[in-house]
Amino acid sequence: MGLWKKLGGLFTGGAMDTVKLEEVQRILVEADFGVEATNQTVDKLSCADEVDQATLERIVVEQLGPPSAPLARAAQPPTVMLIFGVNGTGKTTTVAKLARRLQSEGRSVLLAAADTFRVGATEQLKIWADRLSAPFVGATQRGDPAAVAFDAVDAAVSRGIDIVLVDTAGRLHTDERLREELKKVVRVVGKRHTGAPHESLLVLDATVGQNAVRQAESFAAAVPLTGLVITKLDGTAKGGSVIALRRAVPVPIRFLGTGETVDDLEPFDPVKFAHRLVAG
Numbered sequence: 001m002g003l004w005k006k007l008g009g010l011f012t013g014g015a016m017d018t019v020k021l022e023e024v025q026r027i028l029v030e031a032d033f034g035v036e037a038t039n040q041t042v043d044k045l046s047c048a049d050e051v052d053q054a055t056l057e058r059i060v061v062e063q064l065g066p067p068s069a070p071l072a073r074a075a076q077p078p079t080v081m082l083i084f085g086v087n088g089t090g091k092t093t094t095v096a097k098l099a100r101r102l103q104s105e106g107r108s109v110l111l112a113a114a115d116t117f118r119v120g121a122t123e124q125l126k127i128w129a130d131r132l133s134a135p136f137v138g139a140t141q142r143g144d145p146a147a148v149a150f151d152a153v154d155a156a157v158s159r160g161i162d163i164v165l166v167d168t169a170g171r172l173h174t175d176e177r178l179r180e181e182l183k184k185v186v187r188v189v190g191k192r193h194t195g196a197p198h199e200s201l202l203v204l205d206a207t208v209g210q211n212a213v214r215q216a217e218s219f220a221a222a223v224p225l226t227g228l229v230i231t232k233l234d235g236t237a238k239g240g241s242v243i244a245l246r247r248a249v250p251v252p253i254r255f256l257g258t259g260e261t262v263d264d265l266e267p268f269d270p271v272k273f274a275h276r277l278v279a280g
């Protein structure tokens with residue numbers, strides 16, 4: 001159900017009072033806005049002369065940041081994109097979705113399995129690479145992720161490939177070794193190719209709500225990020241977490257994941273998203 005269906009009655013039935021504002025607050029927290037975005041939204045709503053559905057949509061849009069900008073393009077190919085995130089957020093699936101999207105724009109893509117930590121991770125990406133007929137670089141179990149990333153960039157340079165998508169390992173965001181490993185991947189691709197990484201995207205799972213906020217903050221402190229991909233929005237009525245996440249990591253939201261198939265990736269459009277959240 002859209003937010004307006006839950007909130008609208010409070011605004012149409014006479015003047016706002018403290019009791020009604022507390023009810024608004026409760027509904028926004030329940031929709032996973034998080035405390036800060038909830039308070040900001042309530043402040044804005046209580047300042048508005050008249051609140052209708054369009055007012056609420058506009059207030060949500062203001063908190064979502066700009067529409068998805070085109071992904072960076074290296075002056076000299078390949079463009080190198082690193083994909084980060086906690087376990088199970090949808091990194092590997094997002095790599096496949098991005099590859100599909102970029103291929104459909106006529107660009108050649110190489111997939112690199114720099115998740116050498118989890119058993120089966122390399123094979124999982126290899127299956128996607130085969131389905132997408134994309135070249136693939138991986139290592140044997142427990143190989144060095146930075147070495148895989150380096151080899152992948154190297155292969156793309158020599159084969160004239162446009163884009164390298166590097167899938168990385170997901171572990172708890174508090175894991176110090178993971179942080180060091182990811183920093184090394186960033187450093188090493190930068191040494192191999194000028195300007196790399198050109199994109200560093202953090203993949204966040206919308207269904208875990210406020211937990212994802214802590215993860216996002218922790219990753220952002222470890223590696224410089226250029227954008228967010230927020231996944232599993234098909235599985236949640238709590239789209240408010242998108243606002244909370246954008247607040248926690250003030251980099252642009254690039255894409256939304258809306259399902260498990262390779263085509264379920266949408267460029268982020270704040271107006272469209274706010275409409276979906278509010279109107280349902």
Ligand SMILES: Nc1nc2c(ncn2[C@@H]2O[C@H](COP(=O)(O)OP(=O)(O)OP(=O)(O)O)[C@@H](O)[C@H]2O)c(=O)[nH]1
Pocket residue numbers: 085086087088089090091092093094115118121169170171231232233234235256257258259260264
């Ligand atoms: N419903 C839904 N499921 C998704 C979405 N994106 C990924 N998934 C599912 O989430 C699960 C985990 O996806 P992966 O891509 O393996 O996640 P990961 O971050 O690479 O996981 P690790 O490598 O274990 O850290 C899979 O079952 C995916 O199909 C999405 O947008 N919507």
Ligand SMILES: [Mg+2]
Pocket residue numbers: 091092093115121167170
């Ligand atoms: Mg993975």
